[in-house]
Amino acid sequence: MKGFILGVFVTLIALAACGWFVLKQNYIDFSADQRPSSLERRLAMGAMDSWAEHRAPDAKNPVPATEENLVTGAKLYLEHCAGCHGLPSNPSGQFAKSFNPPVPNFFRKAPDMPENQNFFITRQGIRWTGMPAWSHILSDTQIWQVVAFMTNIEKLPPAAQKVLEPQEAAAPPPPPAPMPKGMKMDH
C-alpha cells in the first residue's frame, strides 16, 4: 500500500514537472492569428457548448420579434457586433482573421443555438477568445433584442436589412463663404 501511494505521488510530481516544462519552454503559442488545432477545437468547443447548455437560464425571449425590435436589434448589432461577426456586404467582418479561435461569421452560418444560450453567451462573453461580455455595456432587454435579431438573421424585414446596408458617404461640408471685402482677419 505504501509503495502504491508513493507511486501515485511520484507520478503526480512528474506530471506537474512536465506541465511546468511545457509552459516554461515556449511550447505554447499564444498568438491570436494561429488556427486552433483540431484537438483544441474539439475539447474547447465541447466544453464551451456544455457550459452554455447547462448554465444558460431557462428563459424565453421576452422581446417579441416585431419589426421595431428587429430594427433595434440590427442597430445594436451594427454598432457592437458587426466588426467581428460580419455584415451581408462583408460576411467575414473586419476581424475575421484576427482571432484564435476564429470568429463565427453570422451571415455565412446563422447562429443556431437556442435563444437562451445566445443570450447567456452574449451576456457573459467567452474567456480566452475575443468574445466580450456585454453585460456591462448592454441592458438585458437590449441583449434579448440582439438575440431576436440573430434568430431572424436569415429572414429580416426590409427595414432591418436596410440598417445593415452600406451607408452613402456623408456629403462633404459646403465650402466656406467668401470673406466680405475689406474685412481683416484677426491674428
Ligand code: HEC
Ligand atoms: C471583438 C470581437 C467580437 C465582438 C465585438 C463580438 N463577438 Fe461574439 N464572438 C467572438 C468570437 C471570437 C467568438 C467565438 C468564440 C469561440 O469560438 O468560443 C464569438 C462567439 C459568439 C457567439 C457564440 C456563437 C457560436 O455559435 O458559438 C455569440 C452568440 C456571439 N458571439 C454573439 C455576439 C454578439 C451579439 C455581439 C455584439 C453584441 C458580439 N458577439 C460581439 C468575437 C466577438
